Amino acid sequence: MAIDHPLSDAADLDAADPLASHRDRFVFADPEVVYLDGNSLGRAPKSTREAILRVVDDEWSGELIAAWDHWIDLSRETGDLIAGHVVEAHPGEVIVSDSTSVNLYKLAAAALDARPGRKVLVTDDDNFPTDRYILQGLAAARGMELRTIATDLDRGVDPARVAEAVDDDTALLCLSHVSYRSGAIADMAAITADAHAKGALVLWDLCHSAGAVPVPLASAGVDLAVGCTYKYLNGGPGAPAFLYVRRELQTSLRQPIWGWFGQRDQFAMGETYEPVDGVERFQVGTPPVIGVTAVREGVRIIAEAGMKAIREKSLRLTEYADALCRAWLEPIGFTVVTPAEAERRGGHVTVHHPEAWRIAQAMRDAKVVPDYRSPDRIRLGLAPLYTRFADVHEGLTRVRDLVTAGRHLEYGAERGRVT
Amino acid sequence: MAIDHPLSDAADLDAADPLASHRDRFVFADPEVVYLDGNSLGRAPKSTREAILRVVDDEWSGELIAAWDHWIDLSRETGDLIAGHVVEAHPGEVIVSDSTSVNLYKLAAAALDARPGRKVLVTDDDNFPTDRYILQGLAAARGMELRTIATDLDRGVDPARVAEAVDDDTALLCLSHVSYRSGAIADMAAITADAHAKGALVLWDLCHSAGAVPVPLASAGVDLAVGCTYKYLNGGPGAPAFLYVRRELQTSLRQPIWGWFGQRDQFAMGETYEPVDGVERFQVGTPPVIGVTAVREGVRIIAEAGMKAIREKSLRLTEYADALCRAWLEPIGFTVVTPAEAERRGGHVTVHHPEAWRIAQAMRDAKVVPDYRSPDRIRLGLAPLYTRFADVHEGLTRVRDLVTAGRHLEYGAERGRVT
Known part of the structure; x- marks a missing residue:
């Protein structure tokens, strides 16, 4: 050049x-x-317009309520597409649901419940604001300490500082994979391994990495992750987010918002909440069908490329x-x-x-x-x-x-x- | 006849x-x-197709990120439309956000925090499953009692039984305004007044009443409500829900999911969560623009009629x-x-x-x-x-x-x- x-x-x-x-x-x-x-x-994407019109014209207007026979699987199917083509994960480990912020709350709270007695959450000051606020709220509600690592905002998160901050009293470490400011990538594998060595669970925010960089959730042994679909996945403004829960952890984790879309045998409408076994237990309410459809279209283009x-x-x-x-x-x-x-x-x-x-x-x-x-x-x-x-x-x-x-x-x- | x-x-x-x-x-x-x-x-609605296409073609495709200059107000504006034409409420008391289930969780948790020391939540067995499950989850997490009134599933909720069940140890009463099974309307004013006499807060689920029957939130002095937009409001499958918080209560309530869309001066992206004063503090993540647009269209038709x-x-x-x-x-x-x-x-x-x-x-x-x-x-x-x-x-x-x-x-x- x-x-x-x-x-x-x-x-x-x-x-x-x-x-x-x-x-x-x-x-x-x-x-x-x-x-x-x-x-x-x-x-x-051009095809998203067509996909949305199919939902509005053929399904909502045409099939009416009967369209729920296939809409009911849309969030999980789109999650599987993300698991197969966007992040490194297995089928049944990803589902599209809610906003990134709500998903972060659900998974962080589930993680804290799974590490009773531990009193510390760890994040860094380069984490995206909503992540820090959500963790502040959880720490306040539970009387826990939120330990915030000082990160060089241009260089991104330093694994050595994380290893220092995470101790035997740490329930959860939550960081962004790609910094929203500098664009620096964190070393997901090294940081996850260090935190696991202290017995902490690890939750990664993939908002700025999903669709842009490889996300080695499986090989890094990541426990939990959330991600955004309106950036590199081109799902449209405020499109529903996704969440990832490692298969082995799913049945042992229970998220705090016990909605009917997480319920086993949902349409029996039984008396008592009993969460379904799979990743669907991290859903809450009725999924936004047009939004999830747009996400699926964006992910399909990623999959093709x-x-x-x-x-x-x-x-x-x-x-x-x-x-x-x-x-x-x-x-x-x-x-x-x-x-x-x-x-x-x-x-x-x-x-x-x-x-x-x-x-x-x-x-x-x-x-x-x-x-x-x-x-x-x-x-x-x-x-x-x-x-x-x-x-x-x-x-x-x-x-x-x-x-x-x-x-x-x-x-x-x-x-x-x-x- | x-x-x-x-x-x-x-x-x-x-x-x-x-x-x-x-x-x-x-x-x-x-x-x-x-x-x-x-x-x-x-x-x-026919016009919803056109409204969605305007978002996709003119705004998302055309204006790109600059469209957030108006999208940012969409959830509140649509909430004000609901307050003006669907339920009896003041401007600034309703906002479109998340799913009904997530909204119920946020408002119920906020209410429990506002009644410290009280150990009982009250609902009835005719309440919609997701409501009962959400309340079960909150009761379990906080070591509270969830008291479930036995209701005649064909006749609907009996104010006398509610008055019996709500006592001085009750933090929150949560019921459906119209029963999802029988279609019976509960006496919102009498029940709310009885619960207030005991010092409890009251949260009404309006899913089966919004757009079908009058909802006297203001005159009944209701504290909190959530509602669905994909039924009588014709917002489309899984369209985002709405929530209502009485004006006088807003600044004293703090919901548990501290997302960036509830933050004062959101784009300063400051260190510490400090919720904005108005109903926007009950928002969490980025609102689903296409979904809210469809809700607005449905509500406009209600307003015209x-x-x-x-x-x-x-x-x-x-x-x-x-x-x-x-x-x-x-x-x-x-x-x-x-x-x-x-x-x-x-x-x-x-x-x-x-x-x-x-x-x-x-x-x-x-x-x-x-x-x-x-x-x-x-x-x-x-x-x-x-x-x-x-x-x-x-x-x-x-x-x-x-x-x-x-x-x-x-x-x-x-x-x-x-x-």
Whole structure:
């Protein structure tokens, strides 16, 4: 790659991209938009529109109540698709249900019940806010200590510090697999093994890793996990989340929200709650059929592309973006914090700039859509299924030009609502 | 009405029906189907298809992440619509969130925390299974007693028995406003007042009443409520539920699942959970945008028709169905258990028959769709927005004829899965 990174390099990389044709599976309403926020809200697959219409027209409108004969299995079937193609897990270990936050609550509470007498929960200050809040709530309700590891927010979680923090009084360790800020990958296998050596259960948040990086749940012996479907799985805004419970643990764990969709012989509507044996016991209420259908469609596209090819392209994309950021943006005040080592790099690249908030606003108006994170971070999400190397080139060209011209200074410095 | 109930009577009633034109708002894929199950899964409004496509095409595909600028208010706005048109509540007292079961858990747990020292939860054995299971789970987790009132399953909850069961040690009373089996309406005002006199908080399940009968939350001084949107509100299969918290209680209650959508200044992503003041504190994770949009569409149709007209038609429909059931079905082995008093009758009519399971199967094949409930009940849901008196006549004619001919005896007696 030449020092000046000509567009022809990006074109060559796109020409050699085995996933290039998957871009056609998605909707591009405005071809001028360079969308670098697929790590926050994934683009809409064309086939999802059709899948939703089949539910609305053929099933809800057409079959009416009789459609429950197949809807009843949808959450588990979609979970099995995720287990088979997105994360490393067995059939019957994953189910789509509720939101990530509610799933985290259910599994964390189940874990605490399974380690009676232990008084400590461990997380880190790089964990996503909702995770930290949920754990704060559980700790408060149970009079437990929530031990929060200080993590370098640019480098991600350090296994040595985790090993120090987790002790024989620790019931549960909960961390994010890929940091939502830096994009750094945590060493799932080493950290899980260390925590297991102390007798703690381990719950991983896969929101920023599912669909972007390999997730070795089975080989790392992970106990519990939750994940988001509206980012790299392209399930749509607020699509229902998924949860994972290791097979061997399922019957020994009981989650706190005893809803009828976790009940054995549900439609007998018996007097007493008795949870079903499988992963369905971690369901609660009636599943959102349209939402789960959209998740299934997104996961099917992942399955067709294959996580191996997705990860390979993701690494090439982040490497390319990293090179452009260093060459073009560091000279104009940005700092690139994405880990240089491939095995530590997730699906997005993060840069700092003291004027990040104004720059993010200016970028949106320049039709290159990033993700701002307080106080000074801009995340560039590079979803492998639909992001071209030429998009990275074009997007970063626009950023370089607008900051060089000082156009971001036309925007207010006061921070508003950013999702 | 003549003894033999000629079809012309039904036609006259339809001709005089001020809500007759609202039927055009819904999809009728197969005009031969007489759908008497709108109390389990409401029909699809035509405009919901368009509303969902606007979200998928214009917002998700078109605006991408920027659509969160308006999506963020959707759950509250839809809650306010429900507060304004479906239940008697003030703006800011209702929000759409999660499933009914998860909402029940959140509000019940919040109530128990607000009555420390009290050791009893009260419900009745006519409450819907998921309610009873959720309360069992909370009682077990907190070492509390769950006191279950024995209710006449055909007559519904008796205020005198509730007054007996609720004592000075009761933290929370939780009942269904309309019984899912008999369709009997509980006396919300009297029961709430009695429980308040003992210092207990009261949580009503509105699943079978919202959109079918008046729900006097404000005038009855109700503390907490949860409700379903996929029945009479026609929000679609598994659509997100709603919850109500009386304004004066909101800041004093804290729910157990501390998710980021309940956090004050959510996108500051601060260290410590501090719930926002309003009803939003009872949210947890990212709301399902497509699902909430469908709920809003269903509620808008209710708002246009008006609950007063809906209730009036509902009473005429259930009275008419009751008369036909008594004239045609009681002579062939059915027993009608719907309360005769208008003020105690919800939106569905319930009949018993020893062969209810076989009859329900035969009815489906005869394209008259009921709702079977174990062990011997058939519910006939009469959704006022789209059910004609002629539909009731036609449906019950088919039931009468198939049972008279013994066609239900061709079906297996073994019960399968029924939703």
